[in-house]
Amino acid sequence: xxxxxxxxxxxxxxxxGVETRMVASAVNGATQLCIFEQWVAPGAGAPTHSHPxxxxxxxxxxxxxxxxxxxRAVLTAGQSLIVPALRQHGFRNSGTTTLHIHAVLxxxxxxxxxxxxxxxxxxxxx
Numbered sequence: 001x002x003x004x005x006x007x008x009x010x011x012x013x014x015x016x017g018v019e020t021r022m023v024a025s026a027v028n029g030a031t032q033l034c035i036f037e038q039w040v041a042p043g044a045g046a047p048t049h050s051h052p053x054x055x056x057x058x059x060x061x062x063x064x065x066x067x068x069x070x071x072r073a074v075l076t077a078g079q080s081l082i083v084p085a086l087r088q089h090g091f092r093n094s095g096t097t098t099l100h101i102h103a104v105l106x107x108x109x110x111x112x113x114x115x116x117x118x119x120x121x122x123x124x125x126x
Contacts, residue, residue, distance in 0.1 A: 002029055006037070017044025017093075025124035026108035034110050034124060040064075040099040045092030048115040053106040055083040060102050063095035088115060 004024060011019040022028075023035040037060075038046075045064070057066065058080040065074050066081050068089045075081060083089045085106075093099035110123040 004028055011039070014038075015044070017041035018046070022124055024108075025110065026126035027124045030108040032106070032108060034105040034108055036103050036110070038099075038101045038103065040093045040101065042093050042096055042098075045099075046090045048088050048090040049112045050086050050088050051083070051105060051107075051112055053085050053111075055089075055106070056104045057081045057083065057091065058102040058104075060100040062093060062097050062099035064091045064099050064101065065094040066091040 006021050006023045009021055011021045014020045017040060019039045021037050023037060024030040025034045025036075040062075048067070057064075057075075059075045059077050061077050063074060063076050065072060066089070067073075068081070068083055068087050073081070074094055081089075091101070109125045110121075112121045114121060
């Protein structure tokens with residue numbers, strides 16, 4: 001049995017206004033999932049990107065404008081968005097307080113193709 005305490009990991013600064021803490025990935029023994037949390041300042045977020053696998057984004061606290069392709073919606077605490085594999089999506093904190101997001105990817109390694117990028121971003125590989 002493996003107990004994981006993500007509070008023992010320092011948050012990573014992914015971009016201005018976004019702190020990320022990995023919960024489970026290939027780094028700590030996951031073989032099917034990548035789970036992470038983000039704390040996002042008002043106006044900041046994740047630019048349009050895609051993943052080769054399905055993702056579920058859940059708003060824990062705050063308010064987020066989220067999009068998949070051209071469809072947009074505002075999600076609040078307790079609501080989730082299922083993002084199909086290979087679909088362009090992103091989000092931004094549309095509220096006035098810190099946004100707390102919980103994300104689950106159907107892969108133990110985080111891989112994302114940012115819109116307009118030539119190479120895949122990879123994090124938390126074994």
